[in-house]
Amino acid sequence: MDLSRNRTAATDATEEPKDALIGRTEDLRSAVEAIQGSTHVAALLLGDSGIGKSALLEAVVDELQAAVTPVRIHGSPSLANVPYGVLGPFIVGLPVQDATSQLAVLRTFWSKLEEERQASGKPLLLIVDDGHDLDESTAGILVELAAAGWAKLLVAAATRPGLPEPLLQLWFEGIAERIDLRPLSQQQTNGILERTLGSRILPNTAEVLWEASEGNPLLLSGLIDDAKSDGSLLQRNGVWLLTRPLNSHGDRLTDVVRRQLLRRSPEERQALNLIALAEPVSRELIESTVGEVPVAALIEHELIRVTPAPHPQLRLWHTIYADTLRNLISPARSLQLRQSLLRLMDSEPTSAEGLLRQVSWSLECGAEVDDRQLLRAAVLASRLFEDELARKAAALVKDPELQVAARAVTARTYFNTSDYAAARDILEADFAKGHSVAVLLTGTLMWAAVLAALGHTPAEIMDRARALLTAGERLASENPDDAEGILGATRERYATMQAMVSALAGEYPEAAGTGTEPEAGPQSPPANSLEAAFRLALESEQLLVQGKAAQAFAAASKALETAGSGHDELYVLTEFLVARAAAAVIHGGDWDAAATLLAEAAAGQGPNLISFGGGVHAAHGIILLYQGKAAQAVNTLSAALESLRLADPQQLFALTASMAFAAAAEVGAKDRAAAFLGDYEAAPRAVSRYLRILSHMAVTYGKARLGNYPGAVDELRTLGRPRGDASTAGLEFDSLSFCLALGDRNSASRLLELQPGLEGPRAAAICRYAAAVSTDLAADYLDAGKSCEDAELLGFAAMAYDGAANSFRAAGDTLRERMAMSQRKRCLDRADSVDGQEEVTETDALGLLTRRERDIVALAVRGLSDRQIAAELQVSIRTVEGHLYRSYAKLNVKGRDQLPGVSPS
Known part of the structure; x- marks a missing residue:
């Protein structure tokens, strides 16, 4: 995912009338057409709570305001069982004895409406919000008016419990348009976020908010407000990002959930509380506690969902509702509910999620939990990046034998947020200690990963790791019966x-610290x-x-x-x-494979996206830079840097900063480039040798782009051959590609020498350009430009077409020069555009002509007649006429005077 996706969403969103209506233009159009047309007497807007029904209803009214007489009626839960209750303001003069007479109510109501219609002179539009709370009698009156053609109806209602039967009958009869509002897509959610926060939103932040809100605009708005209030959602260097997982107990979300609960019966509220605290929980268990009727009602109103048989389980429909609801329950009440439920449970939860929820519930209400269950929950929580819960559970483990594993889990949570020093301090205290082989090996891999992240070389780490072998020998001597197994396990680790x-x-291990690699040989x-x-x-x-x-x-x-x-x-x-x-x-340069791989990597849950999302965005930014889309790369890489400042488990910050510097230098953004260079110089270098050298190359390239760096080409060539031999062809290809992009034509011959051993479409296309540089022939440049375009290397494609234009200019071929320059411009436009699509101009179409057609058009532009062209090219006049006719069609012109470069006489 990259920032260009957000900008695309913003482009679409500019066509929307209001923020609340992003993604609803088609629904708005359908509702307006239904009211204005002669086929339908009503438009019925249905959707879940918070989905935007009222906002859409108001948008329809705004569209129709000038053509109708609007009359508003609002459904009310308190009046849902009172016949004609919501019509009270319209029938105040009706005698008490007639208050239950449908005919009397209809006459009085219609009289009031007729007064308003006559005053405005426009047709009546009855607007009903919360139509699901209308009583059947009122719904019947409204249907009578609509069916008689006296008024049109615009009704908004919740999908569950739905519309009263009389209104629903209009849809069954085909005279009402029913519009079901769906949750917002991720792109539509991005549009709302851009309107609310601005255009620079970290893609993983947008994705987390979309997943948490499940496309519900009301929940999304609440999440944004609460996250901004508690500091989870911050703007850093112009980029909005999440600093930690969303919390679900802010004021806005709490208010939304509380209002939902006020509409439920006491039995339904108890069921909701139990399900929120214990989910996923057996349906049979909840029904045995509160009864079947409340559970059925909650399922019908889509407040809870049920998994299929044979072991149906219940959970809240919205995950965010469950989190918020748990925070509304006091610890004392939570403990009471837990005890009432545990009495009926005959076993521990079988699923990982169930175990985590039960342990979390116990901790929230102060109940005792077994050490092994605490440790299992801590491990699960750390894997799900629920770091706070993991640390809390790990800290409560009392068994000394299990505390080592618990501390290792705590260290893991610090690794999640790139606090490697804190993780090291915890792991160092237990390293190479323990009275059993299991305890001895606990946390050793994480220990090594932490030391690597802190910049220790493999040789240094493994020298310190010998303490593990020594400890294994000690343990083996203390346990001679198990000595072989202990020594085998420690040596294997x-x-x-x-x-x-x-x-x-x-x-390679033998090469660590030596700068050389061993000859390939047998390995165990x-x-x-x-x-x-x-x-x-x-x-x-x-x-x-x-x-x-x-x-x-x-x-x-x-x-x-x-x-x-x-x-x-x-x-x-x-x-x-x-x-x-x-x-x-x-x-x-396999962009399709890269897109698939990164999409899979970005498919994790919210907390995982916060920890690892920065690396995904960094990869997207590097791809954009390689493709020649430097302006987009700057924005994507700068956003990735902000994410990596928070969490960088793969130590990609230095690489990302170097690439951001190169991209900023490419577009001449000197201030931003200086900031990125400062970030690079202050950051620990990448752990991987390849990425470390690549970072250095990008910085060298960026400095050359900014000017006053005469030794850049020599430095790049040295970086490409760190040992001075040809065993690093991949690194050398990267370095020579940078050199070639800087205009160093001498790099072309060495690239061609490397070509047979290189793999991938990127190398093939750049080597094709290097070949054209070597021959300096226009035809070769054009072929190279096409190859680079096919490989989506727009920067090199533009350079190739520029080389072709120079060759044509030297030969005095002005038409082909213009053609090559138009192709160059097309590549640059594609590189600068947000969506990568270029606008085809008239001269771009010259590229559609065959070689013979271009020759004939060139002569026609010079003013030669058909006969003169035929003589020049030694072809028949009929051939010239045919080629010109086809050329006019391809260029979308009517004749010779409209050819590119020809001024009308």
């Missing part, structure tokens, strides 16, 4: 840690799937350094498959491997 830190750094098979995955990740990086992008992606994908999903201790492994895979497809 040491090997896995070594594979991990080597993969993180992108260096990996002892477990984690070690195998890390070896594959390291292989992926080495292949990437060698320019084998496709093979690197395959290795990273295999690593993901090998690792599986059971790595509890190193839960960040998946994101680490995804980052490796993303580096491969971005280097290779």
Whole structure:
């Protein structure tokens, strides 16, 4: 996901009449047409609470205001069982004995309406909000008026319980237009956020708010207000982002939920409380506590949902309602409800979600929880990035044998938010200690990952990790019967840690700290799937350094498959491997594969998006920069940086800052470039060797773009061959691509030497441009431009077409020069546009002509007659006429005087 998606939504939203009506233009049009037309006598607007029915109703009234006499009637829950209760203001003069007579009420009501109609001289429009609260008698009166053609009806009502039977009958008979309002899509939600907050919203922030609100505008508005009030939603450097998971007990949301509860019976409220506290919870259990009728009513009104048989469970319809409702229940009342429910439960929750909710509930009301259950809940909460709950549960573990694991969970929560020093301090206290092999190994992988994040080299980490082997030997001597198993387990973990830190750094263990790589030789098979995955990740990086992008992606994908999903201790492994895979497809220029991979990575829940979303946005920004869309890249990368300031588990901040600097330099934004350079220089360098060198290249390129950096090309070439040999073709390709983009034509020949060993459409297209630079032929430049466009490398495509234009200019071919320049402009326009779509101009169509057609048009532009052109090209006059006729059609002109570059006589 990138910021351009938000800007697209804003473009669509400008056509909307009001913020509240974003995404409702079609509904508005349908309702207005129904009222204005002769086929329908009513428009019925139905939807969930907060979905925007009243706002749409008012928009329809605004549209029709000048053509109708509006009369407002408002449904009321207190009058829902009082016949004609809501018509009281219109029938005040009716005698008491006639108050229940439909005919008398109809005559009096109609008399009042007729007075208003005659005063305005316009048709009547009866406007009913909260139509679900109308009594049947009033609904019958309204239907009588509409059916007789005396008035049109505009009614808004909740889908559940729905419309009174008489109004619903209008729809059954086909004389009412029913419009069901659906939840907002993610793009429509983005439009509301842009109107509310501004255009620069971190995409993962928009996604979290959309998921939490479930497309409900009222809930969305409440979430935004509450998040701004409690500091969860902040604007940093012009970018709106979430600093922590949303809380669900702000004033706005609490008010919404409280108003919902006021409409429910005491039994229904008790059921809602129990379900919110225990969800997912057995339907049978809740019904045995409160009865079947309240549960059925809540299901019918879509306040709760039920999972299918054979073991139906209940949960609140809106997740945000459940969170808010729990905060409305006092601890004493919560404890009372818990005790009443536990008496009926015959087992612990079987699902992870159920366990987490039960433990959380117990902690909220001060109930005792078993240590092992606390630890299980802490692990689950940390994996779901519910850090506060994880720390709270872990801190309550009392068993000394389990406290080591509990502290490791706490360290994990600090890792979630990139507080590596705090995580290290916790893990260091327990490292290489313990009286059992399980305790001894607890937290060791996280310990190594934390040290890597703090900048320690693989050699340093593994030297300190020898303490684990020593501890294993001590434990083995104390337990001679289990000595073999203890030594095997500690050595296996040491090997896995070594594979991990080597993969993180992108260096072979033997090469750590030496700057050289070993010759390929036999390796012992990996002892477990984690070690195998890390070896594959390291292989992926080495292949990437060698320019084998496709093979690197395959290795990273295999690593993901090998690792599986059971790595509890190193839960960040998946994101680490995804980052490796993303580096491969971005280097290779396989944008479709990159889009699929990043979409899958961004498909997590809200807290996960907050922790890892910055890396996804950084990848999108780098893709935009490589594609030549520098202006978009600046915005996307700057937003990613703000996210990475909060959480950067993959240590991508320095890389992102360097790419943002290069993009800002590309568009000449010197102040922003200086800020990005400051961010890069202040940040710890990327852990991975490939990303570290790539970051340096981007900074060097950016400095050259800003000027006064004469040694940039030499520096880039050195970075591409850090050991001075040809074993780093991938790095050298990156460096030479930067050189070529800076206009260094001497880099072309070396790129062509590397081409046979490079993989991916990006390398193929850039090497095609390098070949054109080497020959300096216009035809080669045009072919290169087409190849670069096909690969979506618009910057290089524009350079290729510029080279073609220069060649045509030198040959005096002005028509083809204009054609090449128009193609260059098209590429630059696409690069600068938000959606990547260029506006086709008249001269752009020259590219549609065949080579012979361009030759004939060029001569026609010079003023030659058909006969002279035929003689010049040694073809028949009929051939010239045919080519010109087809050319006129392609260029959308009527004749020779309208050809591009020809002034009318």
